[in-house]
Amino acid sequence: MLIVNHEQFYTTQLGAGLGLVDETKLLLCLYESGMTTNELYTIALNSGLFPMVSARRLRNIIAECFSPRYIKSGVADTLKKLEPSIASSSFNQLLLIHTAIANRVLFDFIVEIFWSKYSGGYDSIGTDDAREFVVNAVREGKTQKPWSDSVIKRVSSYVIGCCADYGLLSSGRVSKRIIQPIRMQQSTSLYLSHWLHFSGLGDNAVIHNECWKLFGLEPLDVRDEFKRLAKNGWMIVQSAGDVTRISWQFKTMEEVVDVIAQS
Template identity: 50%
Template sequence: MPEQYYTTQLQAGLGLKEETKGLFELWAPGMNTQQLCDVALESGSFPNVTARRLRNIVAECFYPRYLRNEEVAHRVKSLLDVLSSTELSQIFYLYTSRSNYILSEFVKAVYWQKYASGYQSIDIEHAKEFIEQGLQEGKMKKPWSETTIKRVSSYILGCLADYGFLEGTTRKERKLTPPRVSDKIKVYLAYELHFSGLGDNAVINHPDWQLFGLTNDDVREELKALAVNRYWIIQAAGDVVQISWAYNNMEEVIDVIA
C-alpha cells in the first residue's frame, strides 16, 4: 500500500449526505467528473449551490470517495433505496473515512479511545493535539500552519457530527453519540472485504472495523451471531477463523440485505 498522508481535503465537504444522494441519483456508469458536474448543473437539483462549489464537491469529495473504483459507485447507488437513513449514513461514513486518512486515524486513535475511557465529550483541542502529533510524525507532505491545523480540526469534528458520531452542535465541545453499526452494514463490509481477495482471518482483522469501534474479538463474535441468519457459516478455533461464504458476489449480498 502506498504511504498515506494527512490532507486538508475535508475542507471541500464534510458529510454531504444529501448532496451525495443527489449526485448518485444523477450519476450513470462511465461518467467522469466533468460530465457529472454538467448533468448536476443542468438538473436544477442543487439550486442553492454555486457552479464552482458543485464542481468542488464532485471533484474533491464525490470522486475520491466513490468513483475511483466504479464498482463502489454501482454498489452504493444500488443501496440508496435499500438502506435506512441511518444505515446509508454509515455507508457514506465508511467510504469518506477510507478516502480521508486523517479522519479514519482520528476515529481510531482518539474518538473510540476517548469513548472507551469513559469520556462523555470531545473538543477541538483533542483534534488539534492529534494533528500536531501527526505533524511531528511526518504525516503531512509539508508543514501546516496553526490556522490550517485549527481549521482541519473543526472539519474532523463537523464530519463526525454529520455522520451521527458527535452531537450536531457548533459548540467547541461536542457530546459523543456513537452509533451502533447496523447488521446490514456488518454483512456488507464483511463480504466486500472477502470479495476484495482477503482471507477469512484478514477479513476479521481488517482495520475498517475499527471505524465502528469494533476490535478483532468483537468482529468475530458479531459474525458468529449473524451466522444464525445464514449469511455464512463460521468456525473459530483460538485465533484461527474459517468462514464458508453463502453468496457469490456483492449483487447477491445487496439483494439479501434489501
C-alpha cells in the same frame, strides 16, 4: 489488496465538504455505472438539483469528495442501489466507511481519539482534542509538508464536523461535541464483510481489517459479529484458535445488496 493505506498523507481534502450526506444521495441518483467525474459534474450542473451551489463549489464537491470516496473505490453502483432501501442511519455508516478510507486524517481521528474517549467514559470531544491530534500528526510527519496554525485549525474543525455529520458527535457550533452512542448496524457488517471479501482479502485478513475499528471493533468482536450474521444463513463461520474459516454464501455484491434491501 490494500484497503487502508498507511502511507497516505493527511490532506485538507475534507475542506471541500464534510459528510455531504444529502449531496451524496442526490449525486448517487444522477450517477450511472461507468460515469466519469466530469460527466457526473456536467449532469449535476444541468440537473437543477443544486440551485444554491455555485458551479465551482459543485465541481469541488464531485472531484474532491464524491469521486475519491465512491467512484475511485468502485462502490458508487452498490451504494446507489442500497440508498432507497435502507434506513438513513445505516446508509450513513456506509458513507462513513468510504469517507474515512479516502481521508486518512478522519480515519485515524475516529480510531485513535473518538473511540479512546468513548471507551474511556468521556461524554464529549472538543476542538482542543482535535487540534492536539492534528498538531501531533504534523509533528510525526503525517502531512506532506508542515501545516500552518490556520490549516491545523481548519482541519481540526473538519474532522469534528465530519464526525457530527455521520452521527458520532452532536451537531452545532460549540467547542465541545457530545459523544453519541453508536453501534454497527447489521446491514453495515454484512456490507463491509462482503466488500472486503470481494476486494480480494482472505478470511482472516477480512476479520483483521482496520475498517472495523471505525466502529470500535477488534478481531474478536468481528468474529462475534460474523457469528450473528451466520445465524441468518448469510455465511458459515468456523473458528479454531486464531484461525477463522468462512464459507461465503453470496457470490456477488449484487446478491448482498438484495439481502440487505429485503432485511
